[in-house]
Amino acid sequence: MSKASIPQGTRDFSAGVVRKRNYIINTIKNVFELYGFEPLETPAMENLDTLMGKYGEEGDKLIFKILNNGLSDPRNTDKARAAFENVLQGKNDKQLTERALKYDLTIPFARYVAMNHGQLTFPFKRYQVQPVWRADRPQRGRYREFYQCDADVVGSTSLMNEVELVHIYATVFQQLHIDADIKINSRKILSALAELCGGNEKLTDITIAIDKLDKIGIEKVQEELLQRGLDEQQVGIIRQYLHVEGSNTEKINAIKELLGTTQAGVKGIEELEYILHYPSSAHIKPPVIDFTLARGLNYYTGSIFEVKARNVQMGSIGGGGRYDDLTGLFGVPNIPGVGISFGIDRIYDVMEELALFPQEVHSGTQVLFFNLGEAESKKAFSLMQQLRDKGISCELYHEQSKFDKQFKYAERKHIAYAVMIGSRELESNTCIIKKLGTGEQSAVALSDLAGYSF
Amino acid sequence: MSKASIPQGTRDFSAGVVRKRNYIINTIKNVFELYGFEPLETPAMENLDTLMGKYGEEGDKLIFKILNNGLSDPRNTDKARAAFENVLQGKNDKQLTERALKYDLTIPFARYVAMNHGQLTFPFKRYQVQPVWRADRPQRGRYREFYQCDADVVGSTSLMNEVELVHIYATVFQQLHIDADIKINSRKILSALAELCGGNEKLTDITIAIDKLDKIGIEKVQEELLQRGLDEQQVGIIRQYLHVEGSNTEKINAIKELLGTTQAGVKGIEELEYILHYPSSAHIKPPVIDFTLARGLNYYTGSIFEVKARNVQMGSIGGGGRYDDLTGLFGVPNIPGVGISFGIDRIYDVMEELALFPQEVHSGTQVLFFNLGEAESKKAFSLMQQLRDKGISCELYHEQSKFDKQFKYAERKHIAYAVMIGSRELESNTCIIKKLGTGEQSAVALSDLAGYSF
Numbered sequence: 001m002s003k004a005s006i007p008q009g010t011r012d013f014s015a016g017v018v019r020k021r022n023y024i025i026n027t028i029k030n031v032f033e034l035y036g037f038e039p040l041e042t043p044a045m046e047n048l049d050t051l052m053g054k055y056g057e058e059g060d061k062l063i064f065k066i067l068n069n070g071l072s073d074p075r076n077t078d079k080a081r082a083a084f085e086n087v088l089q090g091k092n093d094k095q096l097t098e099r100a101l102k103y104d105l106t107i108p109f110a111r112y113v114a115m116n117h118g119q120l121t122f123p124f125k126r127y128q129v130q131p132v133w134r135a136d137r138p139q140r141g142r143y144r145e146f147y148q149c150d151a152d153v154v155g156s157t158s159l160m161n162e163v164e165l166v167h168i169y170a171t172v173f174q175q176l177h178i179d180a181d182i183k184i185n186s187r188k189i190l191s192a193l194a195e196l197c198g199g200n201e202k203l204t205d206i207t208i209a210i211d212k213l214d215k216i217g218i219e220k221v222q223e224e225l226l227q228r229g230l231d232e233q234q235v236g237i238i239r240q241y242l243h244v245e246g247s248n249t250e251k252i253n254a255i256k257e258l259l260g261t262t263q264a265g266v267k268g269i270e271e272l273e274y275i276l277h278y279p280s281s282a283h284i285k286p287p288v289i290d291f292t293l294a295r296g297l298n299y300y301t302g303s304i305f306e307v308k309a310r311n312v313q314m315g316s317i318g319g320g321g322r323y324d325d326l327t328g329l330f331g332v333p334n335i336p337g338v339g340i341s342f343g344i345d346r347i348y349d350v351m352e353e354l355a356l357f358p359q360e361v362h363s364g365t366q367v368l369f370f371n372l373g374e375a376e377s378k379k380a381f382s383l384m385q386q387l388r389d390k391g392i393s394c395e396l397y398h399e400q401s402k403f404d405k406q407f408k409y410a411e412r413k414h415i416a417y418a419v420m421i422g423s424r425e426l427e428s429n430t431c432i433i434k435k436l437g438t439g440e441q442s443a444v445a446l447s448d449l450a451g452y453s454f
Numbered sequence: 455m456s457k458a459s460i461p462q463g464t465r466d467f468s469a470g471v472v473r474k475r476n477y478i479i480n481t482i483k484n485v486f487e488l489y490g491f492e493p494l495e496t497p498a499m500e501n502l503d504t505l506m507g508k509y510g511e512e513g514d515k516l517i518f519k520i521l522n523n524g525l526s527d528p529r530n531t532d533k534a535r536a537a538f539e540n541v542l543q544g545k546n547d548k549q550l551t552e553r554a555l556k557y558d559l560t561i562p563f564a565r566y567v568a569m570n571h572g573q574l575t576f577p578f579k580r581y582q583v584q585p586v587w588r589a590d591r592p593q594r595g596r597y598r599e600f601y602q603c604d605a606d607v608v609g610s611t612s613l614m615n616e617v618e619l620v621h622i623y624a625t626v627f628q629q630l631h632i633d634a635d636i637k638i639n640s641r642k643i644l645s646a647l648a649e650l651c652g653g654n655e656k657l658t659d660i661t662i663a664i665d666k667l668d669k670i671g672i673e674k675v676q677e678e679l680l681q682r683g684l685d686e687q688q689v690g691i692i693r694q695y696l697h698v699e700g701s702n703t704e705k706i707n708a709i710k711e712l713l714g715t716t717q718a719g720v721k722g723i724e725e726l727e728y729i730l731h732y733p734s735s736a737h738i739k740p741p742v743i744d745f746t747l748a749r750g751l752n753y754y755t756g757s758i759f760e761v762k763a764r765n766v767q768m769g770s771i772g773g774g775g776r777y778d779d780l781t782g783l784f785g786v787p788n789i790p791g792v793g794i795s796f797g798i799d800r801i802y803d804v805m806e807e808l809a810l811f812p813q814e815v816h817s818g819t820q821v822l823f824f825n826l827g828e829a830e831s832k833k834a835f836s837l838m839q840q841l842r843d844k845g846i847s848c849e850l851y852h853e854q855s856k857f858d859k860q861f862k863y864a865e866r867k868h869i870a871y872a873v874m875i876g877s878r879e880l881e882s883n884t885c886i887i888k889k890l891g892t893g894e895q896s897a898v899a900l901s902d903l904a905g906y907s908f
Contacts, residue, residue: 004568004784007499007553012566015492015580022493034842036819036849036867038469039476043599044498044555044585045461045518064499067519067551069589072544084538090526097521099461101498112466114458121866123852126469131498135523145497158852160831167839279832281839330458365490377614378733385621385735388488395490398577398612412575413490 009136009144015364021147023361024176024347025129028149031172032127035164037151040126042108044133045099048092052100054107054329062134064101064144071096101133105150106339113154114330122155129344141345152339154326159271162303162322163278165340169307169318170284176347177356179310180317183290184275187300187321188268192259193241197234205230206238211294218242244291248276251289271303299323305340309350317343317350366454367394368410370420371401379446380421383431386450394419410436417454421446463590463598469818475601477815478630478801479583482603485626486581489618491605494580496562498587499553502546506554508561508783516588518555518598525550555587559604560793567608568784576609576789583798601798608780608791613725616757616776617732619794623761623772624738630801631810633764634771637744638729641754641775642722646713647695651688659683660692665748672696698745702730705743725757753777759794763804771797771804820908821848822864824874825855833900834875837885840904848873864890871908875900 006012013021029039051063071080076095083095102108105128113120129149136142151168153161166182173180190210194203205228209221216224218239225235237258244254252269259265272289280286287305295304302322309317320340327335351357367387369380377396384394395415397406410418420432431449434441444452460466467475483493505517525534530549537549556562559582567574583603590596605622607615620636627634644664648657659682663675670678672693679689691712698708706723713719726743734740741759749758756776763771774794781789805811821841823834831850838848849869851860864872874886885903888895898906 004504004565004781004786005501006565006569007497007501010497010499012497012570013493013495014570015494018493018495033818034845034847036847038818039467039472040469041467041472043461043464043466044587045464045599047459047461050458061523064523065521066555067521067541069515069518072542077542080542081538084535087521088526088531088534101520111458111460115460116466116468121863125849133498145499153852156852160835160850160852163835171842279836281836284839327458332458364487364492381614381617382733382735385738388625391488393488393490395579396614398607398610398614409575 007144009138009142011143011145016362019361019364020351020357021344021348023357024344024351025147025149027175028172028342029127029129031168031175032151035125035168037125037127037153040109040112040128041130042102042105042112042128044101044131046102046108046111048094048098048100050111051103051107052092055103059103062136063103064133064135065092065097066099066101067097068095102130103134104132105130105148105341106152109150109152110326111330113335114327114332117327117332117335120155123153123158123161124155125151125153127151141349143345147344149342149344150339151341152326152337154335154337157336159274159303160278161338162271162275163280165305165320165338166275166287167280167284169305169340170287172342173307173309174283174285176351178317178347178350178354180285180307181310182285182287182318183293183306183308184272184287184303185289185291185293186268186272186303187295188264188271188302189255189259189291190294192262192265192268193238195262195264196259197237198230202228202230202234207294208296210238210242210292211296213242213292242292248286248289251291252276255291275303295319295321299325303338312350312353314346314350314353315343317346319343362414363416365393365395365413365415367392367417367419368406368413368415369394369396370403370406370418371397371399372420372422373400376421376423376426379426380419383419383421383446383449387454390450392454407436419449461598463592463596465597465599470816473815473818474805474811475798475802477811478798478805479601479603481629482626482796483581483583485622485629486605489579489622491579491581491607494563494566494582495584496556496559496566496582498555498585500556500562500565502548502552502554504565505557505561506546509557513557516590517557518587518589519546519551520553520555521551522549556584557588558586559584559602559795560606563604563606564780565784567789568781568786571781571786571789574609577607577612577615578609579605579607581605595799595803597799603796603798604793605795606780606791606793608789611790613728613757614732615792616725616729617734619774619792620729620741620759621734621738623759623794624741626796627761627763628737628739630805632771632801632804632808634739634761635764636739636741636772637747637760637762638726638741638757639743639745639747640722640726640757641749642718642725642756643709643713643745644748646716646719646722647692649716649718650713651691652684656682656684656688661748662750664692664696664746665750667696667746696746702740702743705745706730709745729757749773749775753779757792766804766807768800768804768807769797771800773797816868817870819847819849819867819869821846821871821873822860822867822869823848823850824857824860824872825851825853826874826876827854830875830877830880833880834873837873837875837900837903841908844904846908861890873903 079095083093086093131147169182194206209224222235244251300321301324304321306316307318322338324336326337371377380396387394418434425431429446430443533549537547540547585601587599623636663678676689698705754775755778758775760770761772776792778790780791825831834850841848872888879885883900884897
């Protein structure tokens with residue numbers, strides 16, 4: 001007999017949590033759909049080949065590999081042993097493992113597009129909300145199984161896509177009542193900065209250092225840049241860059257002065273201006289330029305986004321950007337794209353902390369019919385059908401037992417109404433409806449029950 | 455560079471398929487909710503201990519095990535090698551693998567109930583729709599990753615639960631427009647039959663043989679029973695049993711005559727009668743007694759169910775039954791229950807074959823705005839916001855290009871309407887709305903667009 005336990009870093013989602021998570025996920029999906037994005041679901045497993053080498057050395061180590069079946073078949077023993085020696089040396093061997101759990105949604109999406117590009121209609125706009133797995137050390141807010149929620153448009157270089165993705169962010173967070181800043185920058189502007197500070201080979205160093213600004217502050221960023229081989233004058237330019245402030249227009253003007261001499265700078269500024277000046281509805285909150293935004297991932301080549309919630313201590317709740325090449329790794333070149341993602345777990349935490357979940361999200365069963373005898377409960381049973389036909393969820397307590405016990409059940413399940421039909425009510429064709437929050441109760445004719453506004 | 459491929463026995467679900475699957479899943483979930491069932495989600499991974507030994511020897515072999523990470527760390531090499539030798543001998547070793555992908559939804563549910571039984575409100579009614587994984591040889595209609603869809607009530611022996619589950623089946627299949635027979639039998643009746651034919655130790659033999667009736671026919675079943683050690687007289691009784699025919703009432707009468715002398719028989723018949731005679735709504739299709747129904751799984755102890763679709767060649771599309779002990783394997787005794795499941799993949803195939811998916815399931819984007827120039831598309835962009843606010847999904851073609859190309863895009867995405875705003879329309883504040891199915895088109899003032907009934 002085994003003691004019941006759940007793997008470290010994984011979670012059961014019980015009803016209350018599922019309902020709240022679905023409230024978030026459905027809000028996002030509905031907005032994706034309104035913008036013409038289509039759902040895609042890929043399997044949990046991918047071939048190991050598809051995943052390995054795509055996430056850097058550290059990422060590779062965090063991929064959950066699946067053991068091949070049939071290893072204990074004696075005919076395979078020698079091969080399996082040899083394969084295992086390879087694995088011990090950090091190599092992969094298909095004799096032992098050839099499948100793995102997906103690590104993110106981007107590579108499986110790329111694999112899907114590469115496999116089906118002949119049949120797809122481009123621009124291809126897809127969204128995907130699925131779990132991914134990482135063998136990270138579990139800690140508060142970091143899980144080994146967690147959901148990602150991505151939308152991408154591929155096969156188009158139009159900046160209108162960026163404008164729409166910003167709209168999607170604004171609309172979703174507005175609908176969730178989260179006061180959020182959508183930050184925007186461009187990798188081209190970071191390239192321009194690198195061009196002025198030691199050339200393109202410094203781009204990664206500069207990006208990595210800037211990415212830490214929030215955590216370590218400007219002094220430490222400067223130190224790090226010096227350590228990474230930039231000279232005082234170059235660090236001075238970066239200091240100036242990081243100090244650009246004011247409204248979007250003021251920032252654009254300042255950055256034009258700083259980087260407007262470089263080709264990448266001109267292009268990056270032009271693109272940002274296009275996105276920012278695109279005519280928008282009054283109720284769409286405009287994005288905010290943040291030149292200190294870098295986004296760690298290296299495949300971004302154009303605009304980059306990040307979303308932060310106000311009034312709460314929390315990392316970014318969304319991020320994304322433009323990339324030049326989705327599927328080159330799978331032998332299909334020339335598919336550029338732009339995408340955003342929503343951090344479901346963090347959005348959940350923000351909404352929990354700021355008490356933003358609407359009351360109706362919590363409700364399961366709306367009406368409990370008390371079980372007060374055989375004939376009484378049979379009557380109740382047929383009445384419940386009428387309510388269910390009207391979309392009202394209801395239950396009959398499963399056995400005849402004390403009022404107390406039935407009330408307790410209703411209370412623990414947060415059921416709003418009790419309907420009681422005892423022998424007297426059965427005779428008079430009535431029932432008693434009790435609002436459990438207030439204790440208020442009234443007698444209602446059975447023929448009026450289906451019309452009662454619960 | 456790796457060639458893009460997907461693991462054998464797994465599937466990508468593209469938009470059309472996702473929408474149809476969700477139509478089925480949401481229909482079922484809505485009915486579960488109306489009956490007071492609550493959602494539960496458990497992780498894809500379980501501890502290997504939780505799963506092993508629960509599915510029989512053959513089942514154990516089909517569990518996908520996850521390789522531990524960090525095996526290539528030199529400090530672990532010796533332990534890992536020793537562990538691997540254990541695995542080669544068919545044993546499990548936590549040094550190598552301690553987690554696995556879930557094989558069904560029942561054992562994770564039992565694990566969840568065992569872990570949380572102190573906090574749960576009983577009777578606990580949960581539903582769960584999630585993927586499971588089996589290392590089966592892939593073949594037509596059999597996948598290594600597939601969805602299960604279960605609802606169970608645990609902590610109650612009330613037969614009202616059976617009545618409700620039968621109602622749920624009937625309601626769901628009615629809503630999906632699938633003409634389905636809900637078959638019912640009781641393990642107690644099978645026990646009674648065993649009692650008369652060699653005693654309880656013959657129950658499994660008899661169940662296994664009867665279970666094959668559909669596939670091999672009555673003659674072969676009789677042969678098999680003789681081989682399994684039953685005598686001619688006993689096989690004669692089983693033959694009589696399998697020939698019971700007629701209406702539910704006629705079957706009950708016949709079975710009373712055959713098995714009414716045994717305690718299990720009396721009890722089983724009484725229970726079936728209770729379920730069948732419970733007052734029901736006129737629009738709920740009653741279940742049909744099928745005494746040849748056995749259900750392979752051994753943990754059922756009371757009523758058993760199976761659903762078959764009419765007018766189509768297809769295995770059962772649902773099944774379930776009552777069990778005495780959900781969580782005993784995890785050290786928590788006395789939690790009986792009853793559950794049903796829906797075979798999502800087969801329901802999908804039935805609906806596809808009988809063309810039962812409603813037209814509206816297929817629709818993604820409803821309106822495509824043509825891109826006919828910079829100023830024109832900016833106008834279109836702000837108009838789209840008005841439509842989206844009304845819940846109409848729309849897109850603007852991503853770049854200015856030939857009519858032809860934009861029409862083709864609309865056609866391939868099955869978009870119903872095109873809205874065209876050229877320079878002339880822009881001047882006169884109008885647009886042209888074209889219904890793409892019929893080619894019908896009309897000029898509409900921009901101010902009337904949001905009110906247009908797409």
